[in-house]
Structures are given as structure tokens and as C-alpha cells.
Amino acid sequence: WEQVESLYPCPGWVELDPEVLWSQFVGVTKEAVQAAGLHMRQIAGLGISTQRATFITWHKRTGKPFHNFISWQDLRSAELVNSWNKSFLLKVIHVIFTVLHFLTRNDRYLAASFLTFSTHQTSMKLSWVFKNIHEAEEAAKRNNCCFGTVDTWLLYRLTKGSVYATDYSNASATGIFDPFMKCWNSGLCYLLSIPMSIYPPVKDTSFNFGSADSEIFGVTVPIMAMVADQQAAVFGECCFHPGDVKVTMGTxxxxxxxxxxxxxxxxxxxxxxxxxxxxxxxxxxxEGCMTDIGTAIKWAQDINLFTSVDETEKMAQSVADSQGVCFVPGFQVSLNDPYLGACFTGLKPSTTRNHLVRAILESVAFRNKQLYDIIVKNVRIPLQTIRADGGVSNNSFVMQMTSDLINKKIEKPANADMSSLGAAFLAGLASGMYTLK
Incomplete structure (x- = not known):
């Protein structure tokens, strides 16, 4: 594996270099096949699991990007989000859809009656692109602008521009796709002045998307699945039944x-x-989410609270409690306020690094408890198996505290990276290696 470095060109902005991402993707794929003792010609199908809601736009004819990937963690749309959420128009929309839901009892209208925007949604950042990047705006007017999340961009590059598509899992995570109607939301795009011509066709998740060009891997490789990372982890954890729960703790x-x-x-x-x-x-x-678990832990490492993430579990367990110190996460996007910053409270002269680390890890468990309570209260389905994955799930302190707080058993697989496994399962289904889930 290889980490893709985030870029921070302005305060609050988070980007990825598309060429670096592409180069690393190809390199890691080749290395993984080689490490497995295989040759590319033996690969029956490629399954692609990618970070969701991170997107790019590019020129349809030349393939040249108009900007770097804009990450799901990016805050450049904060002012737009704040303005829209306070707008009279949004209040009118809420009233209209509340009435429609009352008359029809259609859940689609219930969801729209509580519509609010957030900075981690693609919609507002895409609106920002067309307001601030003239080349993208002009290309869209001429039907020459393509929009894609990471999966779409990789598919486009793998097929040398011959295939332009996404799947339902990635599309639904953008906030621009209507999961009830199963199509791109034209009404929302009209409100935000986003042209409908930019969106890719949406295909099945387990599907033959075409083949990677032979120049890339030396042979043609069928692309048999594309799936968003969280949905891939759900599939990889085999959470196939209503009420099954997957908890990912990573970035x-x-x-x-x-x-x-x-x-x-x-x-x-x-x-x-x-x-x-x-x-x-x-x-x-x-889905419920908290946005900056990994960011908080990485920050703590960067300021030398510890050297290795592996140390944090023992550090937290070395003290009886946090001595009243609390960590309030908020490095990227808080639950309610994109401008809120992270902080420690309850610091004392006796506070040590161990107390600070414990407070950070406790904040993860407390947020898990908060999301669990929201789910129990609102999802009218009895919860069944709870399974965890992601790098932070390797931390026994966080896992045990979460389990104690929710008073439920949490299962954890030996391999914490379930997104890759889910993508492989889905590719196997499409290629005929498996016939049933």
C-alpha cells in the first residue's frame, strides 16, 4: 500500500493531485499482484473501492482536469453551506415537502423536508467549482465538462477514456443523487446552478465496466466492480441482512x-x-458519520504526543482515567458547525501526555456511543450483528470502551481493511467466481 498525500493549498482546503493518485494506483496494483506471486494475465477481474465524495472535473475532449481532486474533507464551501442553510428559500422548500409528506406519506418527501447542506457533501463544493473556475463553467456550457468521483476518474484513465461511468454506491454518496428515485437530482442541481450534462451514467456495483487498456498492466484486465469504500466494507463484513451494522474507524x-x-x-x-x-x-x-478520527490521532502524533500509533493503547491504559481532560474533535467538520475547532478542556498542571492521549481515544468511543444512540432511536429495525473495521479498530482501548458504552458485543475481523475485500467479493460475483452472497 502507499499513502496518497493530501494537499492544503489554502486554510480549510483539502485536495489530492490526480496524477499522483493515478501513478500510485497503478504502482500499488502491480506490486500487489507481484507480492501475491501472480501475473496480471491471471487476474479474472479488478474490483475498485475508493474514497467517496472526493471529486474532480475535466474536459471531455482532452481529458485535462480543471482542478485537483477536491476532498470530502474540504471546507471551501463553508460560506455557501452556511448561507443556504439560513436562507428563506430552504425554509420554503422544507414547508413544501413537509406538506407533500403529510399528504402522501412518501419517505422521499420526508427526507427533503429536513434537507440541510454540509461541507462534506459534493453538491456545494461542485457549485463552488462552477462559480469560481471559469474553464469548468465554460466547458459545461459547451457540454464538454465531465464530473467524476475517484472511481469514475480511475475507470476513465484505465480505459483510456473509452468508458465513463460510476456505480450506485458512489453516486448516492455525493449528496447529488436521489436514492429514492435512483437518479441524479435535477431539482437540486437547478437550485445550485449545476448543469445536468456533467454527470456519468450510473451502473450496477457488481458489473463488467470494460477492461483496463493493455498498455497499463501489460494485458487487458476486466474491471468487474466499482464500489464506495464504506459500502464495500459493509459487503466485505458480510452485513447482508437488515439490521446488520458495520462500524468503520479510519480517517x-x-x-x-x-x-x-x-x-x-x-x-x-x-x-x-x-x-x-x-x-x-x-x-x-x-449512515451516520464522524469526520476526523484519523486526523486527530495523526495530529497528536505530529506534535509528538507519541511516536507510533501502536503506543496509544498502552498510554491510555497506563492511567486510571483522563483526570477530567476531555478532547473535543473538530479538525475537519464538526457535527453542526464547520468553523468549530478542536480543543482540550480540563487541563491541569498534573496532566500528562498519557492523559491527553486517553482523552483523544475516549472522544472516539464517546462519538461512537452518540451515533449508536441516534441509530437506535431512529432506525426502526432491530439491530443485529455489529462488526468493526478500519485502522483504529485495531486499538483495543477504543474498541472495549465503545463496547462498554453501547453495552453490545462488537465483532472485529483479523483483517481490518474490509473495503478491499468487499470490492474483491463484488468483482468475483460479476466474473462468475461466486454465484451467491
Missing amino acids: GGFWNVNTGEHAFASQTDLYPLIGWKIGKEFVYLA
Whole structure:
């Protein structure tokens, strides 16, 4: 594996270099096959699991990007988000859809009646692009602008521009795709002045998307699945039944509940997603998230609270408690306020690094408890198995404290990277290696 470095060109902005990402993707794929003692010609199918809601736009004819990837953690749209959420127009929209829901009892209208924007959604950042990047705006007017999340960009590059598509899981995570109607949301795009011509076709998650050009890997390799990382982890954890829960603790923290064949409409901090589409089967998820688990831990390492992440568990366990120190996470996007910063409270002369580290880890467990309570209160499906993955799930202190707080058993696989496994499972289904989940 190889870490893709984030770029921070301005305060609050988070970007990825598309050429660096592409180069690392190709390199890591080749290395993984070689490390497995295989040759590319032996690969039956490639499954691609990618970070969600990070996007790029490029010129349809030349393939040249108009900007770097804009990360899901990016805050450049904060002013737009704040303005829209306070706007009279949004209040009118809420009233209209509240009435429609009352008359029809259609959950799609319930979801719209509580519509709010946030900085981690693609919609507002994409609106920012067309307001601030003239080349993208002009290309869109001439139907020459392509939009894509990471999966779409990789597919486009792998096929030398011959295939332009995404899947339902990635599309539904943008905040621009209507999971109830299963299409790009034209009404939202009209409100935000985003042209509908820019979006890729949406395909099944487990699907033959075409083949990687032979110049890239030496042979043509079928691309048999594309899936967003969190949905891939749900599939990799085999959370196939309504009520099954997947908890990922990595860069961010994500609780996903399988809600079966019905999209979930919430009045709270949960939102509906399409988990995957295989043939005629649509599986939906309800998701709650916390955005900066990994960011907080990486920051603590950068300021030398510890040398290795592996030390944090013992450091937290070396003290009886945090001595009243609390860590309030908020490096990227807080639950309610994108301008809120992180902080420690309760510091004393006796506070040590161990207390600070324990407070950071406790904040992860407390946020897990908060999301769990929201899910229990709002998702009207009995929760079944809870399974955890992601790098932070290797920390026994966080896992045990979370389990104690929610009073539930949490299962953890030996391999914490379940997104890759989920993508492999989905590719195997499409290539005929498996016939049933």
C-alpha cells in the first residue's frame, strides 16, 4: 500500500493531485499482484473501492482536469453551506415537502423536508467549482465538462477514456443523487446552478465496466466492480441482512446499518445511501458519520504526543482515567458547525501526555456511543450483528470502551481493511467466481 498525500493549498482546503493518485494506483496494483506471486494475465477481474465524495472535473475532449481532486474533507464551501442553510428559500422548500409528506406519506418527501447542506457533501463544493473556475463553467456550457468521483476518474484513465461511468454506491454518496428515485437530482442541481450534462451514467456495483487498456498492466484486465469504500466494507463484513451494522474507524468514523430494500428517511444526523445494486437487487443503508478520527490521532502524533500509533493503547491504559481532560474533535467538520475547532478542556498542571492521549481515544468511543444512540432511536429495525473495521479498530482501548458504552458485543475481523475485500467479493460475483452472497 502507499499513502496518497493530501494537499492544503489554502486554510480549510483539502485536495489530492490526480496524477499522483493515478501513478500510485497503478504502482500499488502491480506490486500487489507481484507480492501475491501472480501475473496480471491471471487476474479474472479488478474490483475498485475508493474514497467517496472526493471529486474532480475535466474536459471531455482532452481529458485535462480543471482542478485537483477536491476532498470530502474540504471546507471551501463553508460560506455557501452556511448561507443556504439560513436562507428563506430552504425554509420554503422544507414547508413544501413537509406538506407533500403529510399528504402522501412518501419517505422521499420526508427526507427533503429536513434537507440541510454540509461541507462534506459534493453538491456545494461542485457549485463552488462552477462559480469560481471559469474553464469548468465554460466547458459545461459547451457540454464538454465531465464530473467524476475517484472511481469514475480511475475507470476513465484505465480505459483510456473509452468508458465513463460510476456505480450506485458512489453516486448516492455525493449528496447529488436521489436514492429514492435512483437518479441524479435535477431539482437540486437547478437550485445550485449545476448543469445536468456533467454527470456519468450510473451502473450496477457488481458489473463488467470494460477492461483496463493493455498498455497499463501489460494485458487487458476486466474491471468487474466499482464500489464506495464504506459500502464495500459493509459487503466485505458480510452485513447482508437488515439490521446488520458495520462500524468503520479510519480517517473518519462511519456507522452503516443495512435497511434492506427500503431507503431510510431521517430527521436527524443519519442519511440514506444505496449500499449496492446487483442485478435487480438494491440494498440500502442508513449512515451516520464522524469526520476526523484519523486526523486527530495523526495530529497528536505530529506534535509528538507519541511516536507510533501502536503506543496509544498502552498510554491510555497506563492511567486510571483522563483526570477530567476531555478532547473535543473538530479538525475537519464538526457535527453542526464547520468553523468549530478542536480543543482540550480540563487541563491541569498534573496532566500528562498519557492523559491527553486517553482523552483523544475516549472522544472516539464517546462519538461512537452518540451515533449508536441516534441509530437506535431512529432506525426502526432491530439491530443485529455489529462488526468493526478500519485502522483504529485495531486499538483495543477504543474498541472495549465503545463496547462498554453501547453495552453490545462488537465483532472485529483479523483483517481490518474490509473495503478491499468487499470490492474483491463484488468483482468475483460479476466474473462468475461466486454465484451467491
